[in-house]
Ligand SMILES: Nc1ncnc2c1ncn2[C@@H]1O[C@H](COP(=O)(O)OP(=O)(O)OP(=O)(O)O)[C@@H](O)[C@H]1O
């Protein structure tokens with residue numbers, strides 16, 4: 001007989017092979033079971049060895065089975081080894097509980113998987129194994145249960161709250177060894193180690209082992225906590241770094257950051273650019289503008305000198321001129337000459353879609369500048385911020401920005417040492433309030449450079465590259481009428497690139513001419529296959545232009561003739577004015593018309609009326625424009641007199657036909673003059689066309705050699 005007690009738990013040992021028999025056949029003679037004294041109406045189980053056995057001895061307490069009721073053990077084994085008990089055909093009056101440990105866990109905690117896995121993988125398929133094996137498998141239970149229980153309980157608070165309820169619930173049905181496991185994570189909260197050992201009646205001999213095990217478990221738990229803490233800390237750090245990156249990205253993105261920066265005041269970071277290295281020396285071909293700005297430089301250098309005499313200097317200077325003529329460069333040079341800070345802002349920067357951002361930027365800019373006076377504020381593209389205050393749905397807050405600018409300009413005294421330089425390509429678009437005295441009241445025009453200015457600019461940029469001594473900047477300057485400083489700088493740069501591509505050591509006239517044509521007419525089209533017939537027609541056509549230019553007194557000197565396709569043209573002749581032409585005479589205009597006619601006349605004379613081409617259409621456009629302006633604008637027609645006819649569509653039919661008549665006469669006469677010249681110089685015409693077919697491109701000197709009947713040296 002053996003008894004189970006939850007309070008008194010003596011050391012219970014039993015050979016494994018006897019265990020099952022002991023459970024199911026307490027009266028069996030093969031196992032001597034003697035009952036010990038019972039306490040509290042419970043029975044203690046005392047199992048004694050009868051004979052020494054080689055089988056390993058299992059301690060029931062070690063297995064946590066000491067508190068089990070027999071019925072519960074029975075159920076447990078049944079659930080673990082279905083059919084095991086049946087196989088043994090042992091009926092037991094201990095089997096009274098219908099709630100098995102398995103179903104309890106399945107219902108309460110959803111442990112079905114763990115159990116079924118355990119059963120299927122370890123137990124069920126191997127139910128022929130001895131109980132010894134089964135019991136050794138049993139020792140893994142707590143591991144499964146504990147880890148699972150730990151994971152599924154959501155929070156500690158909930159756990160603590162619910163444990164008491166659950167305890168009450170499970171008190172009657174849970175085997176006590178399982179209770180122990182379920183309560184284990186709570187036990188550390190409510191019981192000290194000593195108390196635990198006392199309540200569990202751990203014998204002294206095992207207390208050390210118990211403590212060691214406890215300590216090991218504690219250390220393991222601590223290591224786990226440490227690991228979790230470390231990874232938590234790492235995650236937090238990563239999140240923090242990502243947050244910092246996000247904020248930085250937001251600040252860097254001009255579009256997204258605008259609102260953020262303004263509201264946070266971060267936008268106030270306006271850094272000045274010191275322009276010591278840029279002086280008037282760097283700005284070429286705009287002498288008048290430089291002279292006008294010289295006094296501003298003096299003022300910035302020594303403001304007191306001006307205010308002592310009571311004189312007032314303008315607060316704002318407006319630089320007006322086409323793009324790329326050096327307005328920004330001039331403003332920088334003013335700051336550089338005076339050695340003061342230079343604040344750059346572009347008008348389009350103030351044109352924001354958010355309300356008040358433009359105005360706040362202007363405030364920030366002026367605040368910084370005032371704190372660093374004397375200084376220069378440069379506002380490029382002033383028209384985009386200071387344009388006429390229109391009521392437009394596209395720019396609903398443009399007024400705010402310009403009003404802020406006006407307020408800031410009024411807000412400081414002329415002798416405070418802040419000079420505002422604005423630049424615009426469209427002065428007429430500026431708001432009138434901006435150009436009244438006291439604001440941008442000084443206007444400096446920065447025009448496109450004349451031939452002298454262009455020569456200076458070309459020399460300045462040529463000196464920055466390696467160029468051949470034969471290069472004559474003046475020739476290039478003459479051929480680049482209307483080029484701005486920026487375009488001339490680009491021309492020199494392109495020539496240097498071309499020389500590098502061609503493997504040359506220095507830039508020659510050839511590269512400079514090449515890049516000039518490229519800028520004027522687009523890139524060469526070397527890949528275009530042009531048949532010989534078309535090439536010949538082009539050669540005679542271009543030679544026709546060149547012959548007329550060469551033999552007409554008032555025509556511009558020839559610079560170059562080529563039959564290399566470029567842009568939309570198959571060839572061209574370029575003429576160079578000796579100087580920039582401020583005025584043109586009637587003879588010069590007629591000569592230009594004659595040169596234009598030369599192409600078609602040449603085609604007609606050489607190939608016959610039936611073989612003239614469409615290639616002369618732009619020549620006729622050009623000649624017609626000149627003739628029309630002579631008649632309607634310049635008063636150069638005897639018949640129509642010294643009168644301008646602007647809107648020819650509104651004129652009387654008679655006047656219109658009279659104008660047409662006069663234009664036609666001018667063009668016809670021009671055509672006849674060209675025909676005469678080409679007939680007279682048919683031999684030169686033929687020589688030049690053949691030279692072009694051979695060499696493709698001829699410069700002024702080579703054309704002269706050919707026309708003088710000399711032989712060209714082979715290139
Ligand atoms: N007169 C000049 N002398 C020397 N370099 C010049 C001159 N004009 C223009 N450049 C060159 O062209 C560049 C562009 O000129 P800049 O920006 O000053 O023109 P801008 O008139 O302000 O043009 P935009 O109206 O388009 O702003 C200069 O940095 C400079 O290298």
Ligand SMILES: [Zn+2]
Nearest residue numbers: 599615616619
């Ligand atoms: Zn032509």
